[in-house]
Amino acid sequence: MSSSFGSKLKVSIFGESHGKAIGCTVDSLPAGEKIDLDRLNQFMGRRAPGKNKFGTKRKEADEVEFLSGIVDGVTTGSPLTAIIFNKDQRSKDYKNLDIIPRPSHADFTAYVKYKGFADMRGGGHFSGRLTAPICIVGGIAKQILERKNIFVGAHLLSLGELNDDSYDFVNLSKEDLELVSNRDFPVINEETAELMKEYLNNIRKQEDSIGGIIEAGVIGLPVGLGNPMFDGIENKLAKVLFGVPGIKGLEFGSGFQGTKLKGSTHNDAFDIANGKVVTKTNNNGGIIGGISNGMPVLLKVAMKATPSISLEQDSINLNTNRKEKLVIHGRHDPCIAIRAVPVIEAVVAIVILDLIMEEGLL
Numbered sequence: 103m104s105s106s107f108g109s110k111l112k113v114s115i116f117g118e119s120h121g122k123a124i125g126c127t128v129d130s131l132p133a134g135e136k137i138d139l140d141r142l143n144q145f146m147g148r149r150a151p152g153k154n155k156f157g158t159k160r161k162e163a164d165e166v167e168f169l170s171g172i173v174d175g176v177t178t179g180s181p182l183t184a185i186i187f188n189k190d191q192r193s194k195d196y197k198n199l200d201i202i203p204r205p206s207h208a209d210f211t212a213y214v215k216y217k218g219f220a221d222m223r224g225g226g227h228f229s230g231r232l233t234a235p236i237c238i239v240g241g242i243a244k245q246i247l248e249r250k251n252i253f254v255g256a257h258l259l260s261l262g263e264l265n266d267d268s269y270d271f272v273n274l275s276k277e278d279l280e281l282v283s284n285r286d287f288p289v290i291n292e293e294t295a296e297l298m299k300e301y302l303n304n305i306r307k308q309e310d311s312i313g314g315i316i317e318a319g320v321i322g323l324p325v326g327l328g329n330p331m332f333d334g335i336e337n338k339l340a341k342v343l344f345g346v347p348g349i350k351g352l353e354f355g356s357g358f359q360g361t362k363l364k365g366s367t368h369n370d371a372f373d374i375a376n377g378k379v380v381t382k383t384n385n386n387g388g389i390i391g392g393i394s395n396g397m398p399v400l401l402k403v404a405m406k407a408t409p410s411i412s413l414e415q416d417s418i419n420l421n422t423n424r425k426e427k428l429v430i431h432g433r434h435d436p437c438i439a440i441r442a443v444p445v446i447e448a449v450v451a452i453v454i455l456d457l458i459m460e461e462g463l464l
């Protein structure tokens with residue numbers, strides 16, 4: 103099993119959801135970068151479980167302990183290792199799941215691939231909990247990028263059939279990208295947020311779950327990041343985004359909806375604004391030929407409904423090879439897309455920082 107990625111900035115994630123700890127090691131972070139640890143903690147808090155009734159009841163403070171690579175809040179240039187100790191494991195909830203796998207979770211595939219030896223308590227290394235270390239690296243990357251006037255943000259664009267306002271593809275501002283970062287629910291339109299909360303209350307009562315779409319944006323990129331054919335911005339983002347558990351779809355710019363437009367409408371006509379080359383529309387989401395064109399980068403990810411629901415489901419018994427009904431106990435997110443919003447910001451920030459470093463801009 104390999105949980106490492108990155109070209110210049112090499113990131114490695116370790117741990118299991120019900121093991122002693124989770125964490126990360128990052129190689130090649132530039133030296134001398136001041137990291138505001140209060141801001142990093144605030145960022146971690148946006149993802150942490152147990153904050154409100156719209157997420158899992160498992161309570162983890164997700165306090166980050168640095169073992170190396172940072173002194174007095176400044177990066178040293180040596181490998182940075184950070185760790186979060188797990189505090190609120192409740193492994194008895196998972197007792198029957200090693201032989202009766204949960205539909206849509208990784209229990210069955212991991213059981214076969216790792217011959218029954220993978221630690222699957224709480225989903226083990228496949229758990230959404232492993233996105234906490236991603237947020238450590240992403241929270242640091244965001245701060246480094248901001249000093250270069252590059253800003254990354256995301257919000258919950260939809261939950262089931264309920265839709266938030268979309269980002270403006272052309273005039274996307276730092277304020278737009280930061281809008282939901284201080285909110286308890288990561289949605290732009292506050293009326294929609296209330297409808298979504300009501301929906302979540304109902305879906306919980308029905309012992310079910312729901313999926314959602316997250317929209318992310320980046321502004322301030324120079325023209326020319328990305329190395330086609332296979333190391334373009336889209337390629338690199340796709341590789342790491344699909345590492346986030348629960349993601350089943352990804353689109354850039356106008357994506358699948360864009361296929362309904364004719365070329366004459368879909369093409370992003372060039373223009374000059376303040377002496378700079380811009381495009382009048384941004385259906386390509388700031389990327390052409392795998393290379394940034396200076397317009398905002400925009401993407402959307404589809405996150406499936408949380409696999410673990412309380413309703414009885416059809417499964418099988420791996421010992422007897424017979425059909426068996428499954429009832430899952432435990433503490434689960436009714437919609438994983440909500441807490442995944444900062445995770446997507448983190449992934450995007452890490453990949454963009456890696457691209458900036460590849461280009462020798464840092």
Ligand SMILES: Cc1cc2nc3c(=O)[nH]c(=O)nc-3n(C[C@H](O)[C@H](O)[C@H](O)COP(=O)(O)O)c2cc1C
Pocket residue numbers: 158206207208225228229230231233346347348349406408409410411433434435438441442445
């Ligand atoms: C932030 C976050 C929280 C999650 N919470 C849960 C959860 O409470 N229960 C659950 O069954 N799956 C949860 N998931 C999703 C599973 O981890 C994921 O579906 C599983 O690992 C299978 O991987 P796949 O969906 O990518 O194929 C969560 C994912 C993320 C990113």
Ligand SMILES: C=C(O[C@@H]1CC(C(=O)O)=C[C@@H](OP(=O)(O)O)[C@H]1O)C(=O)O
Pocket residue numbers: 119149150151158159160162191192195224225228229230231232234347432433434435
């Ligand atoms: C702990 C986190 O989320 C967990 C992600 C998760 C899963 O299957 O992905 C299942 C649940 O685990 P547990 O049964 O141990 O409560 C969530 O609580 C976290 O995000 O930090």
